[in-house]
Amino acid sequence: MNVSFSPTICEDFLNKLGSKSDYEALRQAAKNLGVPSLEENACSAVTNIVSIKQPAKSIDIGCGIGVSSMAVLKGFPYTHLTAVDGNLERGLFFQNYFKDYKNVSYYQMRGEQFLKTTEEKYDFAFIDTVKREYSGIWQLLKPRLNKNACVIFDDILIYGYVMCQEAETPYKYQSNRREVLNFIYEIFEDDTLNAQIIPVNGGLLSISLK
Numbered sequence: 001m002n003v004s005f006s007p008t009i010c011e012d013f014l015n016k017l018g019s020k021s022d023y024e025a026l027r028q029a030a031k032n033l034g035v036p037s038l039e040e041n042a043c044s045a046v047t048n049i050v051s052i053k054q055p056a057k058s059i060d061i062g063c064g065i066g067v068s069s070m071a072v073l074k075g076f077p078y079t080h081l082t083a084v085d086g087n088l089e090r091g092l093f094f095q096n097y098f099k100d101y102k103n104v105s106y107y108q109m110r111g112e113q114f115l116k117t118t119e120e121k122y123d124f125a126f127i128d129t130v131k132r133e134y135s136g137i138w139q140l141l142k143p144r145l146n147k148n149a150c151v152i153f154d155d156i157l158i159y160g161y162v163m164c165q166e167a168e169t170p171y172k173y174q175s176n177r178r179e180v181l182n183f184i185y186e187i188f189e190d191d192t193l194n195a196q197i198i199p200v201n202g203g204l205l206s207i208s209l210k
């Protein structure tokens, strides 16, 4: 039997499954504000990984208005979550939305700056910043991870262009594609790590320390 498969067909199928209500209010708010947020199926993947991992300390860098943070908290409500974003307005929304969460701390600053100054160590990290900055953030994050920590980088497939030749990639994505591809190779060639790409939405790069 010939079964045609494409990520789009897969997304459509997944979207028809299960309840979306848990993230709906925050994702709708992001839509109304015109700000980016973690997509539904990627939220579910993060929640599932966190619920298995049950991290004592988590960090969400590029937390935006907080959809990804909600995905983490849904996975393990007792985690101590540090959320970091460089954008002032999104930060104000975040702090208001999560004001009753005693286990959530917010920092309005660049993730790189936060990682250079913190002495904390984390069991789980979710990174959703500018994609070409992933390698630099990883270098700063690695010393701040506990043994067996797990890290997820969002949107690692750059609209699928990491799987294309440079000549097939529109000019505006070419340097992004090259830098993210180098980062993917850097991670997969590191023998101290377990790495996997989960092809939901824009693609999640999941890393765990051996």
Ligand SMILES: C[S@@+](CC[C@H](N)C(=O)[O-])C[C@H]1O[C@@H](n2cnc3c(N)ncnc32)[C@H](O)[C@@H]1O
Pocket (backbone or CB within 6 Å): 030, 036, 037, 038, 061, 062, 063, 064, 065, 066, 067, 068, 069, 084, 085, 086, 087, 090, 109, 110, 111, 112, 128, 129, 130, 133
């Ligand atoms: C795709 S949005 C994040 C969406 C968010 N994770 C959510 O699910 O609601 C990317 C965010 O990263 C922030 N950002 C980009 N580069 C950053 C950096 N180096 N440090 C901290 N935040 C950064 C932007 O301000 C933006 O809010």
